[in-house]
Amino acid sequence: MPIYPIKGYSLTIPIGAAKSPPTIACLDEHNLVAISRFGDRLRITATAEFAGYDASHKPSDFAFMKRVTQELFPDGAEYDRAQMWAGLRPMTPTNLPLVGRRRFKNLILNCGHGHIGWTMSHGSARIAADLIAGRAPAIPLDGLMAA
Numbered sequence: 001m002p003i004y005p006i007k008g009y010s011l012t013i014p015i016g017a018a019k020s021p022p023t024i025a026c027l028d029e030h031n032l033v034a035i036s037r038f039g040d041r042l043r044i045t046a047t048a049e050f051a052g053y054d055a056s057h058k059p060s061d062f063a064f065m066k067r068v069t070q071e072l073f074p075d076g077a078e079y080d081r082a083q084m085w086a087g088l089r090p091m092t093p094t095n096l097p098l099v100g101r102r103r104f105k106n107l108i109l110n111c112g113h114g115h116i117g118w119t120m121s122h123g124s125a126r127i128a129a130d131l132i133a134g135r136a137p138a139i140p141l142d143g144l145m146a147a
């Protein structure tokens with residue numbers, strides 16, 4: 001499959017005693033930092049890096065996204081308690097997922113969703129379920145097998 005790993009970083013930070021956390025998800029479009037509210041935690045994500053299959057990380061990888069969030073929400077979370085994580089997004093050259101049949105009739109693909117796998121999960125699952133059940137997919141497959 002034409003899928004390449006694109007590394008991203010995230011911080012998960014307890015709000016704890018902080019007084020002014022964001023109440024809804026937001027995106028700093030200038031700095032490309034996304035901030036989501038996860039109940040009593042903040043999840044901050046940033047960066048798209050070509051690093052092969054290496055998902056390792058070090059504290060300095062998170063300095064920029066932490067600083068940006070702290071500037072926006074100085075009393076938004078207990079920043080010293082941040083948990084660090086890095087993961088790989090399965091990207092295709094066209095940025096479209098590979099959903100449906102390709103070479104083998106009995107193999108249904110549902111992969112390559114890149115940075116919006118959650119967002120596309122219900123639609124992709126619907127297509128896969130329709131194909132497995134032998135129905136015409138309710139969602140058109142146009143472009144989805146192009147990569």
Ligand SMILES: Cc1cc2nc3c(=O)[nH]c(=O)nc-3n(C[C@H](O)[C@H](O)[C@H](O)COP(=O)(O)OP(=O)(O)OC[C@H]3O[C@@H](n4cnc5c(N)ncnc54)[C@H](O)[C@@H]3O)c2cc1C
Nearest residue numbers: 007008009010045087088089113114115116117118119120
């Ligand atoms: C940095 C980053 C940012 C993202 N941002 C977004 C976003 O903003 N919006 C969006 O819609 N999507 C986003 N995604 C994509 C989204 O996270 C994924 O599409 C989604 O998590 C896929 O869910 P899943 O349950 O299929 O797989 P996963 O979340 O990968 O879960 C698979 C689980 O199976 C476990 N596992 C694997 N192999 C085995 C085994 N052999 N035995 C037992 N357990 C095993 C793994 O440990 C893991 O817990 C992002 C991804 C990354 C990496």
